[in-house]
Amino acid sequence: MNAVANNEFKILFTGPMGAGKTTAISAISDHEAVSTDVINTDLAQCNKELTTAALDYGQIVLPDNSCVRLYGTPGQERFRFMWPILLNNAAGVIVLLNGEHPELLDHLEHYVDAFGSGKVPMVIGVGRLPADDHSRLESLAMRLEKRGIALPIFDADVRQQDDVLLLVDTLLCLIEADDCRSMEA
């Protein structure tokens, strides 16, 4: 994986509909995220008025004028064909999940598998968890541990910038750790 292409660094936000991808990108992007929102016709899947149909885009320009590009995948399954395109050359992936969803564990495995099974640096943020409910995060971690996958899983309210920053900082630490290993290889 070439994480630095054309002096750009790409971070991908993914997860099911309504998990907060657009909000998370907007929280750290230099400008309001460019969204391709349309009226949500799949209210059974997620009860919100608008949803992302193609992708979200934000960017952070660094002091040396290089650019960190932030992409959000569309949440609907029918747009899954776009995921590998967006994943190409990504430095890392932030998966956002809805902690209230009854299929939370399945969503976790679905997105982890679709985005490299932990081989690409990946952080999981789980929103809408009851306060002090550690058991749900524990069960997610245990599910991955059974498959030999150890990924950081945090409760994250993406409306809080600090929570988004924690996810990004953790992802950067994973990328640094990968750097260490690639240097040995």
Add this chain to the structure above:
Amino acid sequence: MENRKLAFVGLEADTTSACLSMLKIMNGRSSVEWMQAEPEDADVLMVANEDSAACQQWQESNKPCIVIYHNNEQKPSAPYTLSHPFRVMQLINILEDVSATLGGSQQDSAKVAPSETPVPNPATAGQENDFSASLYQAVTGKNKEALYQAQSAKGSLFVSPSAGAYFIQEPLFNEVRHKTVALSALKPAANTDLSAYIRRPIAELAWMTAQLASTLPEWLPKDGNFRLKRWPNVRSAKNNRAYLSMSALMTKQPCRREQLAAHAGCEQQQVDRFLSACAMSDLLVCEAGTAAPTRSPMSDEPRRLGSFIQGLRHRLGLSS
């Protein structure tokens, strides 16, 4: 919820205003509720990093001072410092650190000098080792169905490894949190009605216990290669970058203690406490194998990636 008083000395109006806004946000997120007060009445002072008479006077007082310095200034040599601009979590963390040194009694707070070590605690030396060793045995042993009990002068706490929880009453919790109580080694307990106890995650108890140790506990091998089988909840570890870095590396491959300290850029004691906490949370595996290489800028790709990472952290205010 404890109440503490905080005063600002020599800070610019916008910095003070930002702090006050953050204190409002902190309500409910921190174990202590902070209120603004005059310096004379305050438990803790936030002091500008300047040579004015007022700042010097209060820095030399016996009240704990957090020295606020601008991020383009050299870090001052004070026990508590905060680089401006800072984020809410950074403010929470440092206020909790300072608060812990004040002990449980507000009346005692004025006697604490900033350069003093935390309140002398009876939970050090052999006693904490006994408790930590027994906690490690309890969470990693085969008999996880059992309920265990530790006793202290301030009451008992119970540990249920199968539930991933411990049960404690608030007075003892405050003593444990402030490191002012000694706990006996855990022993199997009979079925107990725990309805009067608060259920809390074992990882939190492991974390608080690990902070008492000055070195790696005897029950972990000093020359071991350590790997994490799951990520710890670094939120309970105060979002410290060193813990994120160590966790990231240890989930990739086994690492020695010295390598972790070099990679995370932290003191060996911090590494040892982190390893100890992870072990007592049943997250740590000690195994033989190739340890992680030390960082050396040998190729262009890591260098370029490093500059991206550094630049991004700087832009997002994540630089430590």
